[in-house]
Amino acid sequence: MSLFTIVDKGTCIACGVCGVACPLVFDYDLDGLSEVIIDENQGIKQIPESLQDDVMDAYESCPSASIKICKKPFNGNPNKYE
């Protein structure tokens, strides 16, 4: 399955949940805000199949709905498909 993800840092509340659910995809900047580390939070690199379940766990656990997922790339815009 094709899957891309990006964090809307404008709504992230730095709760730390996503980095626990999927540390190979999500990490935090100096302000504690989450970002996708595989493509500098651009949402342009496909999530490997082996990490997709963990990304879905993070997506479903995010309390502020800041993690976006799509079958198509985001090209740096977390609101591209809203």
Ligand code: SF4
């Ligand atoms: S789970 Fe959501 S709110 Fe919490 S750090 Fe990750 S993106 Fe931010």
